[in-house]
Amino acid sequence: MYVCLCHGITDKAIKQAVLEDGVGNMRLLKQKLGVGTQCGKCVQMAQAIIDNTIIDESLFKEVC
DSSP: OEEETTTTEEHHHHHHHHHHHOOOSHHHHHHHHOTTSSSOTTHHHHHHHHHHHHHHHHHHHHHO
16 A cells, blocks of 8 residues: 555555565655655554564564
8 A cells, every 4th residue: 555645655665665674664764765745644554563563573582
């Protein structure tokens, strides 16, 4: 799903940035992908995706 329409950034791209590039907050995400640098309507959704990806990844590591 598209999260940032201004830059055409999807939820998958955000998850990939978190998992592969270590992005853990909006400041880093803005630097990496440009999310939230135009209209800003995507910031809350992008932050939720970052948070959920980090939580999901840490829960997965605890189980393994």
